[in-house]
Amino acid sequence: MLRSRRLRWRSTIAAWTPDKDIAISPTIHQRCFHHDFREAASRCPICRRYFCRECVTEHEDRVICSECLKSLTAAKSTRGRGARRVLPIVLAGVGLMIAWLWFYAIGRTLLLIPASVHDGTVWKAK
Numbered sequence: 001m002l003r004s005r006r007l008r009w010r011s012t013i014a015a016w017t018p019d020k021d022i023a024i025s026p027t028i029h030q031r032c033f034h035h036d037f038r039e040a041a042s043r044c045p046i047c048r049r050y051f052c053r054e055c056v057t058e059h060e061d062r063v064i065c066s067e068c069l070k071s072l073t074a075a076k077s078t079r080g081r082g083a084r085r086v087l088p089i090v091l092a093g094v095g096l097m098i099a100w101l102w103f104y105a106i107g108r109t110l111l112l113i114p115a116s117v118h119d120g121t122v123w124k125a126k
Contacts, residue, residue, distance in 0.1 A: 033065075066073055 030040040032052035040050030046068040056063045059072070116122045 044071075 012116040025080070030043075032038040032040050032055055033049045034055050035052055038052040038054075040058050041053040042063045043050050044056065044065040046064055049065065051065050056065055057069060059069055071088060114122075
């Protein structure tokens with residue numbers, strides 16, 4: 001019974017040691033995808049390939065390979081392109097509206113001043 005259980009474990013991802021009941025990570029038996037002579041240090045969670053320490057990087061608390069990192073950053077940069085192009089135009093339009101309202105308010109205030117002030121008749125003695 002114990003022998004059949006060990007053989008069953010060997011066929012799965014985790015290798016079962018024949019002497020002890022300890023599961024060994026399959027990473028130590030793997031080689032780097034890019035460098036055949038190096039042991040694998042980690043496995044990319046996206047593409048599921050094994051890589052050495054030089055071929056992986058940490059991104060958002062995950063260790064991923066460079067190809068997957070490129071695809072993730074390319075997908076993020078294409079998501080916000082439309083808003084980034086429209087936002088400066090909208091902000092410029094809002095700025096022009098604020099400037100127009102400011103000068104309109106100043107003009108209306110100046111129109112409230114009586115014409116006699118402009119003619120200089122207010123300052124003449126009666």
